[in-house]
Amino acid sequence: xxxxxxxxxxxxxxxxxxxxxxxxxxxxxxxxxxxxxxxxxxxxxxxxxxxxxxxxxxxxxxxxxxxxxxxxxxxxxxxx
Numbered sequence: 822x823x824x825x826x827x828x829x830x831x832x833x834x835x836x837x838x839x840x841x842x843x844x845x846x847x848x849x850x851x852x853x854x855x856x857x858x859x860x861x862x863x864x865x866x867x868x869x870x871x872x873x874x875x876x877x878x879x880x881x882x883x884x885x886x887x888x889x890x891x892x893x894x895x896x897x898x899x900x901x
Contacts, residue, residue: 842898849891857884 860880867873 842894846891846895846898850888853884853887853891857881857888860884 857880860877863877864874864881867877
């Protein structure tokens, strides 16, 4: 039985640039949404700890900023 590829890059031939970019966008957005959701929950749970709530709020702000950058990347992809 042949050995399994060790990385996703070895699974198949290189995809077209658009498909690769779509995949990258997807791979960034999904965990980013999880990070943001966890930070929102943390903000709620840290309501009695202002410093901790501020840290969670910063995570949310950074996640939103990164999400906006990914949206711009998607817009650039769609315009090509």
